[in-house]
Amino acid sequence: MNAVEIQHLSFRYPNGTEALRAISCSVAEGSCVGLIGPNGAGKSTLLLHLNGILPETLGKESYVRIFGEPVGRHNLDTIRRTVGLLFQNPDDQLFCPTVFEDIAFGPQQFGLSARAVNTKVQDTLKRVGLCGFEQKSPHHLSQGEKRRICLASVLACEPRILVLDEPTSDLDPRSRREFKILLRQITATKIIASHDLDMIAELCDHVLVLDGGTIVAEGQTIKLLNDEALMLAHGLERPHSLRHLHPHG
Numbered sequence: 502m503n504a505v506e507i508q509h510l511s512f513r514y515p516n517g518t519e520a521l522r523a524i525s526c527s528v529a530e531g532s533c534v535g536l537i538g539p540n541g542a543g544k545s546t547l548l549l550h551l552n553g554i555l556p557e558t559l560g561k562e563s564y565v566r567i568f569g570e571p572v573g574r575h576n577l578d579t580i581r582r583t584v585g586l587l588f589q590n591p592d593d594q595l596f597c598p599t600v601f602e603d604i605a606f607g608p609q610q611f612g613l614s615a616r617a618v619n620t621k622v623q624d625t626l627k628r629v630g631l632c633g634f635e636q637k638s639p640h641h642l643s644q645g646e647k648r649r650i651c652l653a654s655v656l657a658c659e660p661r662i663l664v665l666d667e668p669t670s671d672l673d674p675r676s677r678r679e680f681k682i683l684l685r686q687i688t689a690t691k692i693i694a695s696h697d698l699d700m701i702a703e704l705c706d707h708v709l710v711l712d713g714g715t716i717v718a719e720g721q722t723i724k725l726l727n728d729e730a731l732m733l734a735h736g737l738e739r740p741h742s743l744r745h746l747h748p749h750g
Contacts, residue, residue, distance in 0.1 A: 504530040504662050504690040505551060506566040511714075512546055512555065520546040522714040528662075528692060528707075530568075535705035535722060536694040539736030542711040544694040545589065548664050551692070552584035553577045567662065582611070585660030585689075589667040591647035595639035600631075600650055603639055607658040625653040629683060645676025652683065662690045669697045698740040702726055710735055 505528040512521040520543045528534050536544050549555040550565050553572050565572040572580050588594045597603040604622045613621065626632050629649040634642075639650055648668065655663065668684070669677045681700055684691065695701055701708060701722065708725050710718040712735045718725060726732065729739045 502530055502568060503527045503566075504532075504568060505692070506564070506569075507547075507550075508565075509563040510547075510550060510565060511563065512543075512550070520714055521550075524714075524716060526709055526716055526719065528690060530661075530690055531688070532707055533691040533693065533705045535701035535708040536692060536711060537696070537698065537701060537708060537737060538711035538717075542735075543714040544711050545666050546714075547711065548586065548666050548692070548694055551662070551664050552581045552586055554586070582658055583660060584662045584664060585655035585658055587648075587651055587655055587663070587665040587668055589670065591644070591651045592640070594651045594654065595647060598638060599635065600626075600637050600639055600642075601635040603650060604654045604657050607654060611658070621657050625657045628656060629653045630679070643676070644671050645673065645679065648672065648676070648680060649683065652680075656687070660689060662692065663687060665691065665693045665695075667695055667697075668693065669695065669700055698726060698737065699742045702740050702742055710737075712736070 507527070508525050510521055510524040513519045524547060536547065538544055546555065551567070567580055567583055570576060570580070595603050597606060601622055604625055605618045608618045608621045622635065626634060629652055631646065631649055631653070639647060642650065669680055672680060681703060684704055693701065693705060705722045708719065708722045709716050710725070710731070717735060718731055723743065726740055727743055732739050
């Protein structure tokens, strides 16, 4: 079964900006898919449709389905438990006084007992390598630590699909490396929008290229990222890691 199916999805912002134009694609369960393209291509807008943050009245031929279930206002709670979204800016996601409260928030909404919530927080902090951070203030942490706390708060809800918007932006090389290791260990279906094409090459088995609100190319990651003409035509560059592997390709 496909984890995500999108059919003829279009979206226009109130100011008239047409962000998505008849997007159709699917994401297989268990896969890791990269979403790449220049600024303003529609990547973030597309991600926000996957768990109903941008609810749009769709045309008769349009839909977004998560494991076969159409996204709609009637099932947003279920959809948002299934699809965990990591925002581009960690400060948009961290809103509690302590790390513990931020991570506990989701599990508490699902009605878990205080004991179960506490266990979930401890387990998730261990998973992201931040044991002992429970009483720290999220806003006093480094960018890398903030991103890992955001990831922990999403993972605590046990989503079957993890959606990440520019997860390595503003990270120093060590934090970036650590975050990639964390992502590789997560078995959920992953959709990653990023300008970090070396990370996309490393983690993703399939790539969608978005430009001007439409999918202009899709396919196997290494083959597609090695297409220098395609990359340059859409404001991208062949990743350095692939130049090293295929200097004459």
